Amino acid sequence: MSTLLVAEDVAVFSSHLLVHPASLTLQAGRPFTILGETGSGKSLLAQAIMGTLPRGLRAEGRVTVGDQRLDLASGQGHRALWGRTLGVLPQEPWLALDPTMRARKQVEEGYRLVRGLPAVQSRIRASADLAALGLGNAGDKLPSELSGGMAQRVAFIAARAGGARIVIADEPTKGLDVFRRDEVIALLLKEIEDGGGLLTITHDLELARQMGGDIAVVLEGQIIEQGPAADVLGAPRHDYTKRLIAADPSAWPERNAAPKRSAGVKPVLTAAGLAKTRGGQLLFENRDLTVLPGEIVGITGPSGCGKSTFGDILLDLVTPDAGTVTRAEGVARVRFQKLYQDPPAAFPQKVPIRRALNDLVRLHGLDGSRIAPLLERLRLSPGLLDRLPTQVSGGELQRFALLRVLLLDPVFLFADEPTSRLDLITQQETVELLAEVARERNCAVLIVSHDAELIRKMSDRQIAFGSPPDAAALAA
Amino acid sequence: MAADLSLPLVAERSFWSTQRIIGVALLAAIVAFAFVTPFVFDGSPTRQSLRNVLGAPTVLEPLGYDHLGRSMLARMSAALRLSLGLAFLSVITAAVPGIALGILAAWKGGWTDRLISLVADAFLALPGLLLVLMFIAIVQDAPWALYVGISLVLWIEYFRLTRSITRALVLSPAVQASQLLGFGPLYIVRRHIWPEIAPLVLTVGAFGAASAIAAIAALSFVSVGVRPPTPELGLMMTELLPYYHEAPHALLQPVVAVFLLILSLNLIAGSNSR
Numbered sequence: 001m002s003t004l005l006v007a008e009d010v011a012v013f014s015s016h017l018l019v020h021p022a023s024l025t026l027q028a029g030r031p032f033t034i035l036g037e038t039g040s041g042k043s044l045l046a047q048a049i050m051g052t053l054p055r056g057l058r059a060e061g062r063v064t065v066g067d068q069r070l071d072l073a074s075g076q077g078h079r080a081l082w083g084r085t086l087g088v089l090p091q092e093p094w095l096a097l098d099p100t101m102r103a104r105k106q107v108e109e110g111y112r113l114v115r116g117l118p119a120v121q122s123r124i125r126a127s128a129d130l131a132a133l134g135l136g137n138a139g140d141k142l143p144s145e146l147s148g149g150m151a152q153r154v155a156f157i158a159a160r161a162g163g164a165r166i167v168i169a170d171e172p173t174k175g176l177d178v179f180r181r182d183e184v185i186a187l188l189l190k191e192i193e194d195g196g197g198l199l200t201i202t203h204d205l206e207l208a209r210q211m212g213g214d215i216a217v218v219l220e221g222q223i224i225e226q227g228p229a230a231d232v233l234g235a236p237r238h239d240y241t242k243r244l245i246a247a248d249p250s251a252w253p254e255r256n257a258a259p260k261r262s263a264g265v266k267p268v269l270t271a272a273g274l275a276k277t278r279g280g281q282l283l284f285e286n287r288d289l290t291v292l293p294g295e296i297v298g299i300t301g302p303s304g305c306g307k308s309t310f311g312d313i314l315l316d317l318v319t320p321d322a323g324t325v326t327r328a329e330g331v332a333r334v335r336f337q338k339l340y341q342d343p344p345a346a347f348p349q350k351v352p353i354r355r356a357l358n359d360l361v362r363l364h365g366l367d368g369s370r371i372a373p374l375l376e377r378l379r380l381s382p383g384l385l386d387r388l389p390t391q392v393s394g395g396e397l398q399r400f401a402l403l404r405v406l407l408l409d410p411v412f413l414f415a416d417e418p419t420s421r422l423d424l425i426t427q428q429e430t431v432e433l434l435a436e437v438a439r440e441r442n443c444a445v446l447i448v449s450h451d452a453e454l455i456r457k458m459s460d461r462q463i464a465f466g467s468p469p470d471a472a473a474l475a476a
Numbered sequence: 477m478a479a480d481l482s483l484p485l486v487a488e489r490s491f492w493s494t495q496r497i498i499g500v501a502l503l504a505a506i507v508a509f510a511f512v513t514p515f516v517f518d519g520s521p522t523r524q525s526l527r528n529v530l531g532a533p534t535v536l537e538p539l540g541y542d543h544l545g546r547s548m549l550a551r552m553s554a555a556l557r558l559s560l561g562l563a564f565l566s567v568i569t570a571a572v573p574g575i576a577l578g579i580l581a582a583w584k585g586g587w588t589d590r591l592i593s594l595v596a597d598a599f600l601a602l603p604g605l606l607l608v609l610m611f612i613a614i615v616q617d618a619p620w621a622l623y624v625g626i627s628l629v630l631w632i633e634y635f636r637l638t639r640s641i642t643r644a645l646v647l648s649p650a651v652q653a654s655q656l657l658g659f660g661p662l663y664i665v666r667r668h669i670w671p672e673i674a675p676l677v678l679t680v681g682a683f684g685a686a687s688a689i690a691a692i693a694a695l696s697f698v699s700v701g702v703r704p705p706t707p708e709l710g711l712m713m714t715e716l717l718p719y720y721h722e723a724p725h726a727l728l729q730p731v732v733a734v735f736l737l738i739l740s741l742n743l744i745a746g747s748n749s750r
Contacts, residue, residue, distance in 0.1 A: 317652060334658040340649045348650055350671035359667065360657055401653075408657065 002028045004166050004197035005049075010061035010072060012044045012053065012221075019045050020222040021061060024214075026166065031188070031198045031211045033229065035244075036218030037423035038203060038394075045218065046168055046201045050086060051078025065166070083114040087164030091171045093155030097143040103154045104130060104139035110161025129157045133187070148176075149183050156187060166197040173207050177303045177450040185210050203423055205248050209233055217241050247428040249453040266328060267292050268411045268444050269314060269336070274323035276309055283309055284465065287323070291412060294442040296435060298459030300452045301466035307448045310465070311338070311414040314446065328411065334364070337405035339434075341417040343397035347389035353400055354385035357407070366407055374403050378433060395426035402434060406441070413438065415447040419454075431458055499682075499743025506737055510556035519550040521707045530723040542712070542726050543719050551707040552729055558702070559709055559737065562623050563688040567681050569623070570630035575677065577631075578638025579669060583646050583661070593639075596632045604629040605691060612700055622701045626691055630684045637680055641673050682745030686738045693734050709734050 005026040012019035019041045026032050036042035048059035051072070059072040065085055070077045078086075090096040097106060104126050111122035130139050133153045143151050160167065169188060173181040185207060192198050192213075200211055208215055208229060215229040217238065225238045236242045245251060267290045275285035283306030291297060299307045312318040314325055315336055327336065340346035348356055361368045375382055378399045384392050392400070398418055405413060415434065419427035435458055438445045449455050455462055524544045531541035539548035577596075581589040599607070608625035615621045645651055651668050659667075689709075695701040696710030704711060709730040716727040 315656065317656075334656070336656075338653065338656055340653060342649065346649045346653045348654070348667045348671070351667050356667070359659070359663065363658060363663070404657070 004028050004065070005199075006064040007049050008062045008064075010045060010048050010059060010063070012041070012048050012057055012059050014057050018057070018221050019048065022216070022218075022223045024216060024223075024226070026197045026199055027214075028165075028197055029192055029195045031192050031200060031213035033200045033202060033208045033211050033213065033215045034218055035202060035205065035208045035215055037425070040218045041221035042201050042203075042218045043170060044221075046170060046199060048072060049199075050088060050168055051075065051082075052088070083110065083162030083164060085164055085166060087159040087162065087167045089156055089159050089167055089169040089172055091174055093152045093159075093172075096155050097151060097158070099143050102140050102142055103135065103146065106154065106158045107161050110158055114162035126157075126161065129161070130154070133157060149180055152180075152184060153187060160191075165195075166199070167191060168199045168201070170201050171203070172200065173202065173204050178452070179302050181207065182210075205233075205244065205424060217244070244424055247424040249428075249451055249457055252428065252453075252457040255457060265292055268328045268331070270326045271314060272324050272326075274310065274313055274325070275321045276306060276313065276318070277321055278306070278309065285322070289314070289463070291444045291446065293411065293444055294439060295461075296438060296445045296447065296459045298455035298462045299446065299448045300450065300455045300462065300464055303450060305466040307465040308341075308416050311416055311446055311448055314412075315414055331411055334408050335410050336412045337408060337410040337414070339398070339401055339405065339413060339415040339418045342421055343394050343401055344389050346401055347397065349389060352386050352388055353392070357385070357400075357404060360404060360407060364408065370407060371403070374406055377437070378403055379429075393426075395422050395430055398422065398430050399433065402430075402437065406437065409441070410443050412444045412446070415445055417449055418447070420449065420451075427454075495743050495746065499740045499745075502736060502740035503744065506556060506733070506740065507560065510553050510560055513549060513553035517549055517553075519547040521546060521550040521554040522705045523547070530719055530726065532723075533725065539729060540723065540725055542716060543723075548726055548729060551712065552733060555707040555709045555712060555730065556733060556737075558707070559689050559692055562626075562692055563685040566623050566626040566630060566688040567684045569627040570684060571634050571677060571681060574631035574634025575638045575673070578635045579642050579665060581635070582639045582642035585643075589639075592635070596635050599628065600632050604687075605694065608691065608695060609700060612695075622692060622695065626688050629691075630688065633680050633684065634677065637676055638669075638673055641676070642669050645669055645672060679745045682741045686741035686745070689734065689737050689741075693730075 003025060006023075007025075008023045009021040010019070010023070011017065011021040022045055024032060024034075034042045034045060044053065044057070047053045048061070049063055051070070053059055058075070061072045063070045063072060065081060068077070068081070097103075104123070107126035107129055108119075108122045111117045111125050112119060115122075117125065127136075127139060130136060133156075135150060135153055135157075138146060138150055138154070143154070146154065167188075172184050172188065176184065181204070188198055188200065188211065198211075198213075200207070202208060212229050214227065215232050216223045216226040217232065217240070218224070219238075219240050225232055225236065225241050232241065233245060236245055269289075269291045271287065271289040274287040274289075276283045287310060289297070299310065301307045309318055313320045315338055316325065317338075347353065357371060358368065360366070361371070372382070375385075380396060380399055380403065384396060384400075389397055389400075418434065419430050422430060431454065434445065434447075437443075445459075447455065447459060524546055525541075526545050528537075528541040528545040530543055531537065531545070533540040537547060537549060539552060542548055542551065577592050581592040602610075607629055608622065611625035611628065612621045645668055646664075648668075651664055654664055654668065692701065692708070693710030693713070696708045697714050699711075699714065702708040702711055704715070712730040713727065716723070716730070720727050
């Protein structure tokens, strides 16, 4: 096994130290994964190694690539390596493609301009690359005509066309559902089999587990644990790593059986024969659902299968093509509420949280003194109230969103992927709180997630959405 | 810890850039000159004294006299009051319906949107000054015609700006959440839409005021709009142009005033783009 890249004492500074000196070694044919949550400095570490730090930050340390030694403090020497030796698979690669250029051309460019091959040969090589990843027919398509997964493969091929043997993948699975994630992992592992080097940066524990190889866990700009993935993840030594692994939905404790319900309870919401088409494609039809008070119902399915639309129909935010939704009689409309996927997007952007909450209290003539105990119940510091939604973390803001709807004593809460933008530990905290609070207040919850394990662990019963084979896979 | 790291990165870009401070200071100085002069200086902008024709500045008359021996100081301050007042009025009359229609079009969509956009496009198809000229030709000799004509040109910018921002906002989860929580349209305008468009409206407003001032001066320069003896910057330029050789200081005054006014407004407006 040959060593492709050695980084020694790499540190990143702005006015103060952001990433503590870290060292790592990348072997050919052995993936290396940097695992850490948002804001832990894992991307900065990778950018320092790549020489692509944003302005205003500086790096220290040394990187050895092949027989070339780079001093990071000087900030020079990287340019010659980009594309030829080091390649980057950017975050959300479908955004990295040129939307006006056909797929093959984007790959061709790498061969022609970076490797300096003649045009004809570039085209042949590009076509061969595309065909090798099952994109033989996609060469003449524009990125907008490709599916997300295809676009990702094109971006991957393009990133490697310059001949880079070392690929740095920054959050390659960000925003993907389980199926797409497995696709990407397979793609990355194939690169490894061929003897390339792969440095993956991720917050996704499952990705780290499947990649194998070596792993470094980053917390607050410091590598706290490093070693073979199987060892680190199998027998974590650091407290944080342990908590991280315990926060993975597959490690959550099994739920106690749902409390028995008497037969006479009236449902809060009943849907019958719902159907919806979007863009000429049938999302679902003949969907029935009865939600009892205080019940937690989970919906799983791949992205784009209409599970969010289903919830929006229940809240009367979207009109169904067929079917009816009946709500419990005599219950105010505002007691049917929703939690959003992206917490910052669900608050007025330029209004401090306190004012948004006070507005709500005033509008409905609520008792403002209820906010304080709720803050405590949701483990939120009152000091956060005076911040803007963009100035608190996603987990805190999602709890504020929960607080906001709890003020209205909801009987039904539709939680649309409420934790998909949160880190693992925060996700567990948020979901647990949501479940506890819902039980306390006898509020029914319909929770949507692409994470089947999370849904299984947290809900009383589940519904699978999606095309038949997918649905079968999920229900298992 | 995620929040702690990202906190200082949150856009804390100051509203008060150096550029904007200079612009506001300059504008304040001009406004002060225009509105304070009548109180400290006793002179009429229309009283002629032929002894002083094209007289040079003196201690008593710091800006000298024009070709009819009228006090340039009194005339300049009156002209600036007129320009500033008209520009301010035009901006308000353009902004209020422009923003209201923009929000309406974006919110209602469909035919409402199409109809209002069609009207806006029709106005936009005509060159701005031509529209004002046509308007003045129709309602002859009315001083307010100038201001109505300019507002008719200016409102489209506010409309387009508001419409494009509002359209994205009304579909956002934040607005949906507010509606679910029971808030009405007024609240959504006040808390969601207005905070987003306000800084941009200020920019467009400053640009709009600058173009209104330039338009008023340009129209008066070609003898449309304000009539003599009303002091007006463009008109003063026309009147003083023949005496360029004898009294360059007199001709330069309205030119410099227009330049400084438009510069200050552009400084106020432009700092957002940086």
